[in-house]
Amino acid sequence: MIDMRDLRKDFVVRVKAGRLRREKRTVSAVDGVSLAIERGEMVGYIGPNGAGKSTTLKMLTGVLSPSSGDVRVCGLEPVPQRTKLALRIGVVFGQRSQLWWDLPLGESFRLLRHIYRVDPAAHRERLKRCRELLDLDEFMDTPVRQLSLGQRMRGELTAALLHGPEVLFLDEPTIGLDVVSKQAVRSFLGELGRGGDVTLVLTTHDLADIERLCRRLVVIDHGRVVHDGTIEELHARYGSRRRLVVDLDTPLPPGFTLPGATMTGTEADGHRVTFTLDTIAAGAAVAGLVGAAAVRDLSVVEPDIEDVVAKLYTAPR
Template identity: 55%
Template sequence: MPTEGQITEPVTTPAVPGPPASPSAEPIIEAVGLGRDFVLSEGPFLRRTRRTVSAVRDVTFTVQPGEIVGYLGPNGAGKSSTMKMLTGILTPSAGSVRVAGTNPSRQRTRLAREIGVVFGQRTTLWWDLPLRDSLTLTRHLYRVPADAHAERLAELTGLLELEPFLDTPVRQLSLGQRMRGDLTAALLHAPRLLVLDEPTIGLDVVSKSTIREFLLKVNRERGTTILITTHDLGDVERLCDRVMVIDKGRLAFDGDLPELRATVPTPRVLVVDLVAPAPAIQVSGATTVRVEGPRQWLELADNPARVVAEVTREQEVADLTLREPDIEGVVSALYRGTVPADNTRA
């Protein structure tokens, strides 16, 4: 994958856009006992000591073709190290990994034909060139035939509304426009797997929505598998079929969002709008945690129907809203260690 202003080793086999991926028994990502250690040098120059730090430890998971998987974790948890091993930038210290049928660190050229990568804080476009020229260079890098490139470029620029910016130098693009350009570059060779690292970081609400809807369309219509790391939990709720959470280098959770919500002891909240302000509501099976004028928030420890019946019987209620635990609160609870470490699946 190219870095800014640099062309890396060329790909020798043309990649032509094709129909959506068909179901396959072979995982597109298979990691077994994956680990990565780093050696740190510390102390004064003449008396430095060395110690080994495990960034990733015994991580095992598979990703099937067509999935959209969120890979979450706090800063320093091991997300970036895992992604670098999956894309061939780092060699594992332990375990094994295969991506799209390749060994990533040993078959980088072959892997490049199968994956597209977007890093939210680093562009793969050429800074001083117009966007159109950057995308043309990408075509030559991946040896995509001209007719396939033209067809794919027209499709992607239409979906991402990039036509007005194709002749604008990359350095003059807004962050949202550049991110859409990076997505186009990553998908021009029709990869089977799209790896995204913080793709909506720093974007406004409209740009985030555009990118999320585009990713869903690419996944649905092309069958492209998507692995995404993000701190924006709106991305997770809108995009992801499945969530993996890594903390302190180990996989702490692997499942879907309903499973995550069920696993983490985050209470549901009943929001009660009274006809007039009143003291905090006292009912069994619920605790009033906040009062603002006529509105009160009750954390539920019992059957919501029973609590609602008791509240409406004792209070003059204008409106009621039951709020499920939001994903941000759930993941925060997971980071704090309130979930057993065996909520994972191979």
């Protein structure tokens, strides 16, 4: 559905070169990105501020022309075939709106049906599904300007899907949302992704969105792809490990070791012990501990993806 080959976007900026002089400098916002995304994939596309995420999305949607390289979305060239492409993609930008500010939400949806020339029966069916999954009914007659941010975002998602797009681009869709609204949006996107009919590309700084929705993670930094794979592969690459936190009735015997794990901390006079699971599974680790001491309680702590991504951003290139 999406094919990028050595995609580049350069900008010419003027920088200070002395007290009165400025000189031109070329900055590569996207520097040779090559990716292929298949139909039905849910891909997280992340990176620090200024990494090139939004620039990439703008080239994929036809807003910006690439400086060089090839790009196809749904088999179309985004810029020269932008009108055709608009009928086959949906776009949600967290800080931009495609709804009419002074109209009730339902009227915006009706206008979009005419703009995209959607069959009335198909429009009703899609709107019905979105109303059910996103709980829109209570504010369908409310002007967009009076909606809360969470309500408006649910409206934006619906507006992007009413014409039946094959690809949905999401740029910070949960930015600024409260916990309840975030959960509603994530649940809806998860349901949409499980259907396999829509390819989703998600950019966000909220890595909880990525963990819950996307199996594939693409990390871009300084305009280049520095990781393309699963979250598990990212953890493995940077040595992230699960931790086992155990509460004991009595401390472990002196010199106790657990093969395949490293003891990384003790608290409460040895009654709470933390192990990093290097090569051993959690079940086997628990079995080894039960044989050595009386276990009162335990928990397995998953590695924090935010810490891993921070390491990736700061790693030397």
